[in-house]
Structures are given as C-alpha cells and as structure tokens.
Amino acid sequence: MPEGSCLCGAVRFTVTEPLTNIAACHCGQCRKQSGHYWAAAEIARESLSMINDATLRWYQSSEKARRGFCATCGSFLFWEPIDSDRIDVAMGAIEGPTATRLDRHIFVAEKGDYYDIADGLPQNAQ
Template structure:
C-alpha cells in the first residue's frame, strides 16, 4: 500500500497495489504544468482511493486528457485519461518509500533546452 497527498493535505490518496515503474514526460504541457518534467506512475482506478475529492479541480488540457490539481495549494497530482482504466499520479506526491525507479523518458524531442538527460535510461 502506498499513500500520498498534495502539499497542504486537503487531498490524500491511497494506492492498494504495488506501484509500476514511473516514466518522465518532457512534453511542453507537462513541463508547463509541473515546472520541469512530469514523473508519474499509472494506477488502476480500482486500486486508488482518494480523500478530499471536493478539492480536486480538473483542467481539460486536451480532448483526451484532464489534469487534476488541489484547489487550495495548487499541487499538480493527476493526469487522467477518462477513456482508460488508469490515472497517472505525480511521483512527488507519494510518501516515501515508493520502491520504484524511473524506467523511461518520453517526449524527449520536446524537452527543455536548460537541462540534459544523462541517466542512461531509454528515451522516446
């Protein structure tokens, strides 16, 4: 079981399954939302319990995806494609230990020009 929250604690969540290896997304939308790249793990909705859902605000960032953040502290928490049975959760929102490690960098052609990816992981 893994737990986590937004910065102020208005939203907390529990994942009742082992976490999948996270990816790091370098697309322009993720960088603008998070302030850098977005590291997240996909969680089956049936394994996710959220407390404080009334504090989640959703932004429809594309026709297929909405992004969830806390209406009190602004923490970016969720990347949610309603057509799938999973929700991506920001790795930084989890309490440690997560028992995971990044496994891939995605949308690297869109990465910021102010950093290099030098960890040896696959890049897509």
C-alpha cells in the same frame, strides 16, 4: 499501500497496487504545469482511493486527457486519459520512500533546452 497528498494536505489518496511503469514526461504541458518534467506511475483507476478530495479539481488539457490538481495549493497530482481505466499518479505526491525507480522518459522531443537526460534510461520522442 502507498499514500499520497498535495502540498497543503487537502487532497489525500491511497494506491492499492504497486507503483510501477514510472515515466518522466517532458511534454510541454507537463513542463508548464509542474515547472519542470513530471514523474508519474501509471495505475488502474480502480486502484486509486480518495481519502479527501474536496479541493481536487480537473482541467481538461486536451481532447485526450485531463489533469487533476489541488485548488488550494495547486499541486499537480493526476493525469487521466479520457475513456480509460488507467490514471497516472504524481510520484512527488507519494509520501515516504517508494522503493521504486524511474523506467523511462517520454516526450523527450519536447524537453527543455536547459537540461540533459543522462541517466541511461530509454527515451521516447513521444
């Protein structure tokens, strides 16, 4: 069962399903919040169990979704569509080897001009 945490360890969680459907998001919001593009696994909301969430805060970034982060260290941990039973979990927050691979790139129409995507994976404009 994968476990994850923020940088300071104040937010800790487990995921009870395999980490699959992993996308690298290049949208402007993910790039601003993470400092580059953001890789995440999409899971069922019920598969996410919080061990400690005292410093977890949510930012309503659009009418479509909110973003979960640690109020202490600022780690960007979750992206959750409004009225959905799905949530995206930051791959960088998962501890230890994940035994997974990136599946695709999304929102490449918004990617930064300072890097290229050359891994051969599917690229979706949105």
